[in-house]
Amino acid sequence: MATYSNQHWLLSHIRNSFISTDDTGICETVMLSDDMPKHYLRKFQAASIMDVYRRSHRSQASQQRKSMPKTPDTATPTQRSAPLQHMMPPRIADPPLQEVDFVCYPGLDLSDDEDLDMSTHSFDIQMYPEVGAHRFRSNTAQKLEKLDIAKRKAARIKSVNYNEEVLPPDRKDFFKRKEVKEQPREKPSTSKTTAANVKRPEKNSDDDLSDEGVKSMLTEQLARSPKQTQNRFIEYARFDGTAQVGMPTKRINVYVNMLPEPERNYPLKICVLSTAKIIEVIGLVCYKTTLQYPDAVQLKSVQHYALYMTEDNDDMDDFPPLDNREPCSKFGFSHLTLAERRPLAPVTRIDYHNQLGTKSMTSEEDKVAMADAAVRALQNINLNGDVPDAGGGDGGGESPLDHVKEYEQRLLNHNDMLEAPMHRTYRVSIIDKRFFKCDVTLAVSGERIEIDQHKNTKFWTQRKPVSTPIDMVAHCEIVEQRQLKALLRIWLKSNSSSSMTTSCTSAPSTASIATLIPGSGSVGLIHSPASPRHQATHSSSSPFGLFGSASNIRFKHYDFDTDVHTAEQIRNKLNCILEMRASDIRREFLQQRERKQEKQLAKRQLKL
């Protein structure tokens, strides 16, 4: 072991300690260029080396010449230029004034390469990268410490034997009978007789029991904290896994990105039930944040936030956020960041619209649709805040608030949107002629909707499956909803209009009660709610009869009977697809409907 009085050893030990304990690595870069022990040593050696050489030469020479031994050297320690440069501790006695006692530690200066020279390192300090600043301890050490803590805890817990001997109290007044004083019910009634008399009619009422003039602290505190001040995330409190017994929990360190500077650098340590979904984890983090930093930040609803993968130095990774619907037990991250949900990358949107562009743009309408889609796509980007595009494109009709609302809406639907274009089938019944139901499979995907009749239909004649490109679909709604069943209506562009006929050859040519003008080619009538014969009769009473006059496009619909849940699913999915495509048909449909409603309203008002 080295002596602590040896400066050389001390200096190099300090240096090594600094380097080895510094996680940032900055220490090393600074110290690398400034190796003090070596620096000093070199200085001395430079000063002494000449002497050494001179000495060794001289001694060699003298030895050869069998001249005098070294006694004169040892006898001259005070002489600056005469070191006792022999055997083991190479004592350097020549340095400039303040370094007189700098003694080279044997071995430390032997090698320039520190890696080779293990003796310059302190063997005691070994760092394990896994545990930060802590050293691994042996299992026994840990167990011992646990035992120790348990023992100390137990010492604090007083233990009482339940079955011990009964020891009657020695004090006589241990059990003291107390006079039950007459309750305040008498007092206020006497003191407030007049008041009570005045209020008599009110008092008689059934509801008035509680008014006694006393006020509890709870009443007071509740009055001071109206319900609005209650934590909005309180429903997520139940996912807190702290002190939960017998339930799997998970500990996560979450950096809350919305917090101001000092706080956001420290993770919020949460313990959450493993069964909680990611959205619930977000809620819990929001709850904890509002509790811990009540004034730091005004949090929005949980849908605004997402959990992102994070390095433990709180750098957010560029990966998409964790899926809200997954249980948190699925992920093994120790550190996460809660941040505002990043909008979809703009590319996804534009790419989606590019599909439109690949179609041959034969008709004028296609071009219009294309342009419209492009404008919409641009708007979407705007709303997402990805491209700081000049917002003038949207005509200024909408207030910024509308934008925010729409944006929120979009975020809410984010997951739905991702899922919507996926192909899914539903078993529903199509309603024919308003009376007959017929079981069919309705398939909805990002490209088309398909209606396929079940094979086992009995007395109805088999029909061809129908496929309609999604471009032709305008809208989907639930028109009637009962306890369990719902009537779902899908609106599509009627084939009878002049344009866009090319793309929908497989669609039913005409089938609608809503078509004003009887379709021209009503041959392939399949699954239509009304036969062509009906069209004429219905046309006059059709609520959408005015559509025809407004534009060239006519709409028809299919009605399906199904349960409420499925109906909602189909409606959401389909509308989501349609919204994403920002199709012209849909816009046209909605506009027509709005106009229609306005007119009806105007008519009604006129009547009144």
Added chain:
Amino acid sequence: METTEDQLILATGGYDHTIKVWQAHTGNCIKTMRFVETSQVNALDRTPDKTRLAACGYQCIRLYDLESNCTAPVINFDGVQKNVTRLGFQEDGNWMFTAGEDHRVRIWDMMSAPPHCSRVFDCQAPVNAACLHPNQVEIAMGSQNGGVYLWDVKSEVHEQLVPEVDASIQDVAISPDGHYMAAANNKGNCYIWQLSSSPSQHLSTMSPKKKIQAHSRSILRCKFSPDSRLLVTTSGDGTACIWKTEDFTKWRELSIKNYWVWDAAFSADSKWLFTASSDGIARLWKLHTKNCVRDYTGHTKAITALSFKDEIVAD
């Protein structure tokens, strides 16, 4: 986060083996304490100085310090057999009573350290309920074989009644003004006695007053309001009913559909009621409007016991 005096707290415990401490007016959970891993919480009570919380369950009685951050108990009872169903404190905190399915009600001297048992009463049957008379010396008890007892801990005289055969008494209560005693059974019936005492006698005399057919299913708790004008009965039929003690007619019915209402507690001014139910949510009701004004969510299983200590504020 500390439980200071001006902060009213609600304590709840249940089948998830935890005890939670809530800030009463906000509904925020302040603290969660692990109870015994093998037991639900049967009853909770706070020491009159409000610093400690006592909890009992299957084979255990524990006292927790509410003022420290430590979630470990400060006092633990060893060797407890069967369920301990009720506990409560004398108004100065001098002693504590516990009632258990080992047929015994015990009085614990809490002034000595460690606490020791200074009285035992044997009910000959599992004791389901016990409650202290406001005169601080009489304890009412209800047993599983249907017996209702009134016991004077000072003179150790007692009296026994059986209001209904083949029914188990689930809870007993004595009104804070000392006028009434109520005992509720598993048939949904609630029996009321008028209590009267004279200085010459040791034990209050019980005279039957009324039988209320309160619920269609077992009653789990009954409690008088601090002003003695109301009586609440909570039941397995998903309701808590509030009765006027004036004539014992039903005044309010609070409903938590399809869930058992395990426990209830009034505010000091008898205007609010906390309920504990098997949906794992404690609720605060404004009795005047029957509105639920606060939810205390966090328990993962049924809440079976709650404790709330309020104060009257001087105007």
